[in-house]
Amino acid sequence: MIEFEERSQAFLSWLSTSSVSLNSKISLADLRSQHAGRGVVATSDIIEDEILFTIPREVILIAENSDLSAKLPQVLEELDSWTALILVMMYEHLKGSASPWKPYFDVLPLTFDTLMFWTQEELEELQASAVRNKIGRDSADKTFRETILPIFHSNGAILFLNGNFISDEELLSLAHRMASTIMAYAFDIEKKDGDKEFDEEGYTSDEDDEVLPKGMVPLADMLNADADRNNARLFYQEDALVMKAIKPIAAGEEIFNDYGPLPRSDLLRRYGYVTSNYAKFDVVEVSHEILIDTVAQNGAISREEIDSRLEYLDGEGIIDTGYDICRPVPGEPIQEIFSPELLTVIAALLMPTADFEQMKERGKLPKIGSISSKVASLLSKLVRNRAMQYATTFEDDEVALSSLLASHTQNNLSRHSYRMQMALEVRLGEKSALREAEQILQRLEATAIESEKDHKRNPRFHTDDGSSKKRKVG
Numbered sequence: 068m069i070e071f072e073e074r075s076q077a078f079l080s081w082l083s084t085s086s087v088s089l090n091s092k093i094s095l096a097d098l099r100s101q102h103a104g105r106g107v108v109a110t111s112d113i114i115e116d117e118i119l120f121t122i123p124r125e126v127i128l129i130a131e132n133s134d135l136s137a138k139l140p141q142v143l144e145e146l147d148s149w150t151a152l153i154l155v156m157m158y159e160h161l162k163g164s165a166s167p168w169k170p171y172f173d174v175l176p177l178t179f180d181t182l183m184f185w186t187q188e189e190l191e192e193l194q195a196s197a198v199r200n201k202i203g204r205d206s207a208d209k210t211f212r213e214t215i216l217p218i219f220h221s222n223g224a225i226l227f228l229n230g231n232f233i234s235d236e237e238l239l240s241l242a243h244r245m246a247s248t249i250m251a252y253a254f255d256i257e258k259k260d261g262d263k264e265f266d267e268e269g270y271t272s273d274e275d276d277e278v279l280p281k282g283m284v285p286l287a288d289m290l291n292a293d294a295d296r297n298n299a300r301l302f303y304q305e306d307a308l309v310m311k312a313i314k315p316i317a318a319g320e321e322i323f324n325d326y327g328p329l330p331r332s333d334l335l336r337r338y339g340y341v342t343s344n345y346a347k348f349d350v351v352e353v354s355h356e357i358l359i360d361t362v363a364q365n366g367a368i369s370r371e372e373i374d375s376r377l378e379y380l381d382g383e384g385i386i387d388t389g390y391d392i393c394r395p396v397p398g399e400p401i402q403e404i405f406s407p408e409l410l411t412v413i414a415a416l417l418m419p420t421a422d423f424e425q426m427k428e429r430g431k432l433p434k435i436g437s438i439s440s441k442v443a444s445l446l447s448k449l450v451r452n453r454a455m456q457y458a459t460t461f462e463d464d465e466v467a468l469s470s471l472l473a474s475h476t477q478n479n480l481s482r483h484s485y486r487m488q489m490a491l492e493v494r495l496g497e498k499s500a501l502r503e504a505e506q507i508l509q510r511l512e513a514t515a516i517e518s519e520k521d522h523k524r525n526p527r528f529h530t531d532d533g534s535s536k537k538r539k540v541g
């Protein structure tokens with residue numbers, strides 16, 4: 068078993084023989100003491116726009132760059148880009164030393180802390196976080212059994228080089244490992260200009276709509292990320308991919324990529340880590356069921372009436388299985404905290420029957436401007452009901468987290484303890500987002516009550532969404 072540092076050195080030598088050019092001001096660092104594996108750090112000051120490294124397109128691990136594309140062209144063509152990359156990575160891995168990517172595979176992980184690999188007991192620690200419904204291990208398993216295994220069964224001579232057969236269970240576990248590597252490491256590879264498709268008028272397809280193929284980009288994927296601390300970005304050129312500094316980076320600083328504005332639950336699901344810098348992106352999903360139960364508990368409208376209104380709202384395309392509540396940012400409008408669909412459904416369910424019928428006749432939906440005291444009060448109840456779905460309170464979790472952190476400084480941090488800590492951070496983050504949302508709702512409700520009283524005292528129209536209009540005179 069080659070040691071960590073030797074693997075890093077072999078990888079760096081491989082990069083240089085593969086014509087990857089590397090700025091001498093950066094190096095690969097061992098960040099295992101920070102639970103961050105390998106990372107890239109600046110060894111001297113780097114200026115904005117400075118090139119950190121350049122990777123020729125041939126070095127990217129994609130189906131076209133593997134000799135499997137010549138051996139099984141039709142099989143690969145029929146697969147989506149994600150599954151094709153899993154198959155190619157399994158093939159290259161099984162080739163062992165015969166694979167041109169061997170030194171690269173040697174620095175890729177064998178084990179993960181992503182939720183796919185947590186035990187049932189560990190997942191329980193996430194309590195009522197909606198992320199538990201998004202792991203998808205069973206559906207991935209089914210896909211691998213239905214697509215990957217038959218390909219291995221029919222093409223054993225090609226895929227098991229030198230007759231090194233492995234069992235179906237081992238193949239499945241390898242497929243999961245490669246899929247998880249892709250999820251945490253792969254990039255969406257922008258096409259070369261020459262490979263883009265142009266229409267008759269010479270326009271390429273709208274890039275925002277296009278699903279780009281995934282590819283493994285050696286070295287670019289050694290960059291860690293920490294919310295908005297990103298200081299480098301990958302640029303796609305005709306023949307190469309170029310990583311550039313997007314701000315000055317001082318000697319000793321880590322070089323960070325951007326994995327996106329992910330809530331900690333999703334960061335844990337996809338990448339297997341969390342940091343407090345991602346707390347601002349935390350989101351809590353409320354299910355449609357708990358929303359409807361809360362409206363029914365409220366008592367202002369019967370279950371039958373709720374169902375009948377939902378039928379109309381569903382036709383208008385705003386009913387979902389769940390709705391997001393984001394962590395509030397001070398001063399931000401309410402629509403940034405609660406999903407517009409959630410606000411629309413609640414406003415529609417709380418409307419007086421005559422107003423709802425009139426709106427329905429016109430084929431409209433309620434306008435979401437300022438919210439009424441009724442809507443604010445219902446949202447508060449919803450937020451409280453959602454918080455009650457977690458087995459412990461915010462205060463319980465704060466105590467549990469500090470005692471876990473204290474035990475970490477005394478003992479070596481085991482993988483299990485690390486996962487417990489991350490689960491606590493995720494569920495605490497969701498509970499605190501709910502608390503902050505509730506505090507805002509209490510203030511909004513109080514303000515709405517005052518302005519509604521004012522509307523009653525003054526001759527104005529009071530609309531159900533809480534907005535007011537001056538009564539037309541004359």
Ligand SMILES: C[S@@+](CC[C@H](N)C(=O)[O-])C[C@H]1O[C@@H](n2cnc3c(N)ncnc32)[C@H](O)[C@@H]1O
Nearest residue numbers: 102103104105251252288289290291292338340
């Ligand atoms: C694209 S790879 C980055 C290279 C990786 N550190 C390695 O050693 O191979 C993404 C993985 O790096 C780790 N990672 C990235 N950013 C991190 C951070 N800020 N803290 C801890 N781990 C991080 C996570 O395990 C994640 O799944």
